[in-house]
Amino acid sequence: MQINNQSTIDEEKYDNLNRMNTSQNDVYMNNTDKIDWDNGIDFGNMVAIKKKEKPLQEQILSQKFTQLSIVRNTEQPVTIKNIIDEIDKIPNFLSKRNKSFKAIINQALSITTIIRTNEMIEQLRQMGILIYKTIFIRTHHSLWLTYFKSGTGRLIIQAKEQLNYSTNLPVWPKEINALAQKPTHINKENENEFYMNFVNKHLRILDNQLKEYECELNKRITSIPGNSLQVQHLIETYVEQNLSSLRMEIEHKIQLIHYDYHIQALKLEYYRHDPNVYQKNLMKMLCCSKYEQELTKQEFDLLQQQINYYNSPCQSFECSSLSQSELIYSIQDTNIRQELFNQYKKIAVQSRLDIFNLYMKSAKIQMDECNKKFDTDMKKLKHDRQSSCDNEKISPVMIDLIEQRCNKIGDRIRCTYIFKGKSICVKHN
Known part of the structure; x- marks a missing residue:
């Protein structure tokens, strides 16, 4: 053969x-x-x-959120x-x-x-x-x-x-x-x-x-x-x-x-199309703004995905190393040991829930800020188009190119995070 x-x-x-x-x-x-x-x-x-x-x-x-959500490439x-x-x-x-x-x-x-x-x-x-x-x-x-x-x-x-x-x-x-x-x-x-x-x-x-x-x-x-x-x-x-x-x-x-x-x-x-300095900076600003908007959205979604995993049955408190407390297990009295273990578990579970909520809150704040900034920048683009004098106006063709480029930047980031999500699933499985 x-x-x-x-x-x-x-x-x-x-x-x-x-x-x-x-x-x-x-x-x-x-x-x-x-x-x-x-x-x-x-x-x-x-x-x-x-x-x-x-x-x-x-x-x-923010640093803790980044560490939990993704590993820098x-x-x-x-x-x-x-x-x-x-x-x-x-x-x-x-x-x-x-x-x-x-x-x-x-x-x-x-x-x-x-x-x-x-x-x-x-x-x-x-x-x-x-x-x-x-x-x-x-x-x-x-x-x-x-x-x-x-x-x-x-x-x-x-x-x-x-x-x-x-x-x-x-x-x-x-x-x-x-x-x-x-x-x-x-x-x-x-x-x-x-x-x-x-x-x-x-x-x-x-x-x-x-x-x-x-x-x-x-x-x-x-x-x-x-x-x-x-x-x-x-x-x-x-x-x-x-x-x-x-x-x-x-x-x-x-x-x-x-x-x-x-x-x-x-x-x-x-x-x-021979853009002037202002028009070059305008494209740069909008593309960077789109980058941050899509990045923070994908970070938020990926963080939610990881938190869902950590909240799954296979990652429960009983399955973690925290549940194996030598100090608690050294207590001879069964009732006292169980009571302390229940208190210990309640504190640990609540602490993890609190920090996950903080992570999600921080991620959502960043996402909302970047989303608002991109919307503002796009409105500014359209406003400048209407208010500028004819020789300084950015043409509809140039605006279309900026929007296409922003879309491609968003597609690229989504592609990266889809891959990250699949990689996490493979790793966990």
Whole structure:
């Protein structure tokens, strides 16, 4: 049984795209959208920093709320070296002692005509490891191919609905800017070629590694007598189930690249209308305001989700370590011990309820403030449109671009929190 090599990207295909793209003079870089996200906002960490000072008690409560609701994302982009290093480590689900994998191997042996030997068991295990490596490489390859498509202006497939901004501009994702570490001698005229060569090099490394693993896997599969196709499918299914978190993470990163592309393309289209300083700041203010509005709303919803989990039966007081008080259990008198335990439980449960209420109150205050601010900023936009003199008026087209960009920013944040919510569910389960 031979492996399908369609996932491998042909070098000639890369070269054709390169020649077409290098001829373009205008290179648009997505340097974390610095122009529009410099008011204390970090797209990577998803944290909004308030400019005005808060009372100490509110600062402490806000900090606790943030710790409960989300973990800040300080993850760096994954390099090819990280991928190769990680793939050389045998995951626990493919280890010799893993009971689930042993069961899969026993099931695979039962559908073949070969005699059960230690050598054959090890051969099936090695097949599982090679399947793991091919899936791992393919998954990361899809991410790097998305980087490539974004940087060459081929990320967005022409939609049925006609957009009023260009979607064939080359926009290199911020992850590539961070990984490539552009030398000082690279200027605006040749940086596109520099980033393209950087991504091409890494794609070819992944391609070559994938071909090597697929070749080894084919040899393993063809050496197995009997139902080799069924054996392969059985082990592949097991490996894919154990790599579902990785697949979900990479798919999420690809989604964010698409959102970032639209956000950047809308900004470039807005600037193409030659806005004055006030109009540039207006877009910046509204986009930041929308960011904080949607961020605090999603924080509120995620916090509610986590509190619901902590209030579930599996997280009851009896299931927590707090219920195992050595001091109370050391009391010999049964009645006194039970009475003290009931008082202790009542205080602990009420304290947790009180702090959860404080968290929700703090989150709702932030959400309402940001929602009110965005509404106010939008009203100001419409008021300025009506009251400004003709040569200073912002055009309806520019207003539409701002609104579209705000919507994409909101969609991006919702996408991130949907992923966070799914990750929490996977972790709890």
